[in-house]
Amino acid sequence: MTDPETLGVRLTRLGVSRRSFLKFCASMASLMAMPPTMAAQMAEKLAAARRQSVVYLSFQECTGCLESLTRSDSPKLENLIFEAISLDYQETLVACAGHFSEHILKEAVEKNDGKFILMVDGSIPLKDGGIYSTIAGKTNLDIIQGIAPHAAAVIAVGTCASFGGIPKANPNPTGAVSVSYLMDQGMIARRPLINVSGCPPIPVVITGVIAHYLTLGTLPELDAFGRPKVFFGNTIHDRCYRRSFYDQGKFAKSFDDEGARNGWCLYELGCKGPTTYNACATVKWNGGVSFPIESGHGCLGCSEPDFWDKGSFYQPLSTGTFTDAKAIGVGLAAGAAIGVGAAYLARKRQKTISGGK
Amino acid sequence: MDLLDFARGPALLWSLVILVLGVAWRLAGVLLQKRRPDYSEPRSTAVAAGAIGTIFRRMWPRKEFQARTAYSTTLSYVFHIGLAIVVFGFVPHILFVRNLTGLSWSGLPSGFIYAAGVVTLVALVAALVRRLTHPVLKLLSNFDDYFSWFVTAAPVVTGLMAVAHFGARYETILAVHILTVELLFVWFPFGKLMHAVLFAVSRGTTGALFARKGAAT
Numbered sequence: 414m415t416d417p418e419t420l421g422v423r424l425t426r427l428g429v430s431r432r433s434f435l436k437f438c439a440s441m442a443s444l445m446a447m448p449p450t451m452a453a454q455m456a457e458k459l460a461a462a463r464r465q466s467v468v469y470l471s472f473q474e475c476t477g478c479l480e481s482l483t484r485s486d487s488p489k490l491e492n493l494i495f496e497a498i499s500l501d502y503q504e505t506l507v508a509c510a511g512h513f514s515e516h517i518l519k520e521a522v523e524k525n526d527g528k529f530i531l532m533v534d535g536s537i538p539l540k541d542g543g544i545y546s547t548i549a550g551k552t553n554l555d556i557i558q559g560i561a562p563h564a565a566a567v568i569a570v571g572t573c574a575s576f577g578g579i580p581k582a583n584p585n586p587t588g589a590v591s592v593s594y595l596m597d598q599g600m601i602a603r604r605p606l607i608n609v610s611g612c613p614p615i616p617v618v619i620t621g622v623i624a625h626y627l628t629l630g631t632l633p634e635l636d637a638f639g640r641p642k643v644f645f646g647n648t649i650h651d652r653c654y655r656r657s658f659y660d661q662g663k664f665a666k667s668f669d670d671e672g673a674r675n676g677w678c679l680y681e682l683g684c685k686g687p688t689t690y691n692a693c694a695t696v697k698w699n700g701g702v703s704f705p706i707e708s709g710h711g712c713l714g715c716s717e718p719d720f721w722d723k724g725s726f727y728q729p730l731s732t733g734t735f736t737d738a739k740a741i742g743v744g745l746a747a748g749a750a751i752g753v754g755a756a757y758l759a760r761k762r763q764k765t766i767s768g769g770k
Numbered sequence: 771m772d773l774l775d776f777a778r779g780p781a782l783l784w785s786l787v788i789l790v791l792g793v794a795w796r797l798a799g800v801l802l803q804k805r806r807p808d809y810s811e812p813r814s815t816a817v818a819a820g821a822i823g824t825i826f827r828r829m830w831p832r833k834e835f836q837a838r839t840a841y842s843t844t845l846s847y848v849f850h851i852g853l854a855i856v857v858f859g860f861v862p863h864i865l866f867v868r869n870l871t872g873l874s875w876s877g878l879p880s881g882f883i884y885a886a887g888v889v890t891l892v893a894l895v896a897a898l899v900r901r902l903t904h905p906v907l908k909l910l911s912n913f914d915d916y917f918s919w920f921v922t923a924a925p926v927v928t929g930l931m932a933v934a935h936f937g938a939r940y941e942t943i944l945a946v947h948i949l950t951v952e953l954l955f956v957w958f959p960f961g962k963l964m965h966a967v968l969f970a971v972s973r974g975t976t977g978a979l980f981a982r983k984g985a986a987t
Contacts, residue, residue: 637939648940662861662879681865688774688941723775730944731862732869733782734775740787748791752798760804 420627421460434460441624444617444696445633445643458628465627466529468521468560469503469570472553473546473580473589474535478571479505481613498623501529504548515549522563530626531564531604533557533592536573536580540588557595562602566632567592568609568622572715575608575639582721593639607632608639610691612715617696618644636690638718644696649686649712652694655679673709683727684711691716774941777948785952786870792959793967800971813984820981821974828973845897852890856926859883880933887930894923918962924950 424434438456442449471479483506500506501521507514521529535553538545543552561567569592572578580589593608595601609618622641625633633641650656658664658678665672665679678684686694689712693704706712711727714720724734771779814820831839857863861877868874898919901907928947931937938946958964980986 650940651935660880662877662883664861664877681861688944719772719775724778728869729862729865731866732778733866734778735783737783740783741790744787744791745794748794749798751791752795753802755795755799756802759799760802763804 418464419460420462420464423464424460441621444692445621445625445641451628455624455628459624462627464499465623466499466501466521466525467532468501468518468529468564469532469534470553470556470560471504472533472535472537472557472574473587474571474573475579476505476534478534478573478611478613479503482570482616482619501525518560522560526563528565529563530623531560531567532570533567533574534570536577536589536591537595538580538587538589540586543588545587554595554600557592558601561604564604566605566607566626568607568619569593569639570609570619571614572610572612572718572720575610576718578612579721581719605632606639607635607641610638610640610645610716610718612713612720614716615644615692615696615698618692640690640716644692645690645716647690647692647695649689649691649694649706650684652692653686653706654694655706668709679706679709679711681729682711683725683729685714685717685720685723685726685730686712687730689714689717772941772945774945774948777945777952781949781952785955789955789958792956793964796959796964797967797971800968808982810983812982814981817978817981821978824977824980825970825973842897842900845893845900849890849893849897852886852893853922853926855886856883856890856929859886884930884933887926887933891923891926891930894919894926898923914961917957921950921954921957921961922963925954 421434425431435452435456438459439449439452442452442455447455469479501524502514502518504514507517509517535546537543537553537557539554543554546553548556569575573580573589574592577585577589577591577594580587581591591608592601593606596603596606607622609622611618618641621644622633625631625641633643636642636645638645650659653659655676655678658676659680663672663675663677664681665675665677666681667673668682673679680687684706686706693712694706697704697707713726714723717723728734831843836843855878858867858875859878860880860883864874864877901911901915901919925947928943928950932940932943932947935943937943954963958966
């Protein structure tokens with residue numbers, strides 16, 4: 414913890430009323446399926462918490478995740494919480510450059526050894542010695558190998574860090590892998606890891622994870638893919654406001670037909686909501702304005718592993734991802750040939766048995 | 771590649787290849803068989819009408835047998851119609867067919883499909899119980915009967931589980947559902963499920979022979 418100022422003091426200084434803060438804690442506790450009594454406890458703990466040191470590393474990524482986390486049309490409390498962490502290193506946001514920047518990173522790690530949260534954004538290329546993404550002459554693998562052993566916990570931000578994401582898409586030219594892969598293979602030190610997938614991830618999920626850590630000192634319960642269950646426990650389809658149209662069998666056939674105008678289900682247009690676990694349908698985006706389906710486009714399934722390689726975004730889930738007409742044609746011809754051969758043999762046998770009559 | 775990718779990709783392609791190959795094999799093999807020459811004078815020339823008439827007439831038992839076969843006839847109709855509603859009325863299934871063939875039609879409300887699925891499953895279970903308890907039917911049944919029942923019932927069970935999100939994560943159940951359908955595709959040409967195609971051939975042949983002889987069909 415680098416800053417003596419508590420979160421409560423800082424938020425008061427920033428003009429956040431206690432009422433707003435309690436409201437935030439209540440909604441956050443509710444969002445994370447905590448008992449109602451936890452809201453007051455969360456408020457107490459959060460207000461007393463020192464700013465958590467965070468080191469944020471950017472690897473093979475597009476900076477969309479950072480954009481999602483830091484940009485907002487209005488300064489919401491979630492963002493203030495995010496700003497209230499002590500972001501000791503983030504190379505896009507850091508004011509200095511070159512050797513100074515590297516020095517800040519080294520200092521942040523040494524000062525908070527074993528205490529800071531390491532946030533990783535982007536996949537890590539391994540092919541050809543990892544040369545496809547280097548910073549200050551060091552590969553991404555070298556960097557994370559040096560820093561991960563000193564972190565208290567690791568948060569993989571976005572689908573690239575969580576599962577490899579778009580850089581890992583077939584044919585994966587850079588040999589991109591996720592943070593969990595590196596830990597599983599013993600290539601980096603094993604630390605408590607939480608995957609906050611999404612392309613980009615929902616900012617409030619990051620805030621929720623940090624609030625949970627600050628309140629309880631632990632990371633929330635995770636699903637099979639290492640994601641916080643409270644946010645990734647349900648499919649988009651389960652929580653979608655268009656679900657009733659699915660049940661009624663009312664589907665938009667194109668993006669500009671009557672069904673689309675009436676807000677009917679986008680399943681036929683390739684929506685991946687039924688197989689995508691995320692909180693978009695409940696938390697929504699842009700300050701709760703809407704989420705992709707509410708804006709008229711099907712879910713791409715961006716928070717799921719290998720979402721880029723699961724066929725067209727516009728192909729319905731119940732259809733095959735590849736059908737080879739040539740192979741089916743060959744099967745038809747081969748079957749007919751075997752049938753003709755079988756009939757020929759049967760006729761020949763009949764002729765032998767009947768003596769040619 | 772996860773299980774759903776496997777089910778929607780290579781498993782689907784290969785099951786379709788085997789389905790097409792097997793159906794072509796069985797059909798060509800049956801249709802090209804040598805027929806016994808009939809040197810008798812035909813008593814009727816309405817052979818085609820007799821063939822087509824028999825295909826439809828035998829969809830319902832003769833009056834003499836109606837009371838005795840009412841239970842099995844009802845069960846058969848319920849699960850055949852139920853399967854037809856589920857397979858051809860559910861929008862995701864229609865999209866599957868459209869993706870393969872380009873053919874498309876309007877779907878039915880999902881709630882109606884779920885109800886049809888439950889009724890179908892109940893009828894399928896009742897048919898199995900009858901097969902297992904009926905002394906004659908039990909003797910006549912072999913592996914083909916039971917396995918054909920299994921590959922028919924499994925997609926209904928897994929389909930209902932998928933819509934109810936029961937048993938596992940949705941994508942896993944969906945993958946298992948698609949794989950059970952693919953198992954049906956693979957088994958279809960080589961077991962008694964082929965009756966879905968051959969019933970018309972066998973009934974038509976019988977009807978044509980009977981018509982030629984002037985017998986009632």
